[in-house]
Amino acid sequence: MSGINLIGLLPSEMEDLAVDVGASRYRGRQLATWIYRKGVLDLDAMSDLPKDFRARLAERAEIGLPEVERVTPSLDGSRKLVFRLHDGGRISAVLMPDDDRLTLCLSTQVGCGFECAFCLTGTMGLDRNLDAAEIVAQLLIANSLSPEQRVTHMVFMGMGEPLANYANLVKAIRIFTDARLGLGYSPRRITVSTVGLVPAMDRLGREDLKVNLAISLHGATDEVRGRLMPINRSFDLAALMGAVKRYPLAPRQRVFFEYVLLEGVNDSEEDARRLVKLLRGVRAKVNLIPFNDWQSSTFRRPPLPRILAFQKVVMIGGLTTTVRWSKGEDIGAACGQLREPIPA
Numbered sequence: 001m002s003g004i005n006l007i008g009l010l011p012s013e014m015e016d017l018a019v020d021v022g023a024s025r026y027r028g029r030q031l032a033t034w035i036y037r038k039g040v041l042d043l044d045a046m047s048d049l050p051k052d053f054r055a056r057l058a059e060r061a062e063i064g065l066p067e068v069e070r071v072t073p074s075l076d077g078s079r080k081l082v083f084r085l086h087d088g089g090r091i092s093a094v095l096m097p098d099d100d101r102l103t104l105c106l107s108t109q110v111g112c113g114f115e116c117a118f119c120l121t122g123t124m125g126l127d128r129n130l131d132a133a134e135i136v137a138q139l140l141i142a143n144s145l146s147p148e149q150r151v152t153h154m155v156f157m158g159m160g161e162p163l164a165n166y167a168n169l170v171k172a173i174r175i176f177t178d179a180r181l182g183l184g185y186s187p188r189r190i191t192v193s194t195v196g197l198v199p200a201m202d203r204l205g206r207e208d209l210k211v212n213l214a215i216s217l218h219g220a221t222d223e224v225r226g227r228l229m230p231i232n233r234s235f236d237l238a239a240l241m242g243a244v245k246r247y248p249l250a251p252r253q254r255v256f257f258e259y260v261l262l263e264g265v266n267d268s269e270e271d272a273r274r275l276v277k278l279l280r281g282v283r284a285k286v287n288l289i290p291f292n293d294w295q296s297s298t299f300r301r302p303p304l305p306r307i308l309a310f311q312k313v314v315m316i317g318g319l320t321t322t323v324r325w326s327k328g329e330d331i332g333a334a335c336g337q338l339r340e341p342i343p344a
């Protein structure tokens with residue numbers, strides 16, 4: 001990329017850019033409409049923009065998209081998209097259909113530095129943050145690949161810790177939710193998942209973005225969670241639950257808690273009772289994720305009766321609970337399975 005990447009600019013920044021190249025703000029609004037509302041990613045195809053404006057724009061800016069290296073369909077209907085970035089880095093996004101929903105799981109970093117013990121992505125280490133353009137491009141490309149159905153929901157649960165790339169995440173969300181000239185998604189259809197970066201959770205709550213929050217919990221005591229997630233040493237369960245309780249929720253909004261079930265580690269009925277106790281007083285929904293095996297992992301998925309017994313205890317404890325059988329397990333696209341080689 002030599003100039004400014006138009007993808008990843010807020011509509012207001014496109015208006016500023018139009019003025020910078022000697023045109024009116026109106027031209028900037030037209031540009032945003034073409035890119036975000038119509039999904040047109042070629043300046044030459046923007047037929048109602050004057051030629052001289054397009055030419056002046058092209059001297060300063062371009063539409064830079066990552067290359068789609070692979071699209072791998074799964075037997076369950078989901079599709080894993082692997083993108084090659086301008087510096088050779090690779091990230092993935094996963095499209096998951098479910099009745100009339102089409103959910104896109106997005107990445108925010110190349111690799112991840114948080115080293116959760118059960119997660120394949122965590123074995124890669126962190127290469128770098130994605131910029132806002134690289135986050136937004138995942139959605140624009142996904143929508144262009146499925147013209148029959150636009151993405152309806154987004155979850156930031158792909159590669160990386162979203163809140164560790166805070167500014168780019170928030171900018172991308174503003175573009176996704178801008179109802180006037182952006183993509184116009186309801187923030188209630190967007191879920192940001194975090195390992196529990198407490199200061200960033202508080203900051204997100206103050207942004208007035210109104211997106212859903214999902215917590216990667218995976219343990220209901222500091223002892224178990226600390227073994228699985230090194231972040232628990234910086235922000236323990238008391239600090240995490242404090243931030244959860246401070247996060248502003250709309251009347252029917254709930255916080256999602258992700259809990260990967262690992263045989264013999266966190267899957268006993270006693271663990272389930274501790275989970276119920278931990279979440280008392282929180283408007284919570286629990287997603288139980290039976291572990292997705294990957295080679296050389298020392299963890300195992302619990303047998304089905306144990307998974308159902310765990311769920312039953314949590315439900316009797318008064319919490320809405322679903323068992324999320326991951327999508328795309330056969331193509332390495334399930335939760336905690338996303339890994340692409342980092343360039344040397």
Ligand code: SF4
Nearest residue numbers: 112114115116119122
């Ligand atoms: S679970 Fe999320 S935060 Fe933890 S290592 Fe994997 S990608 Fe990183």
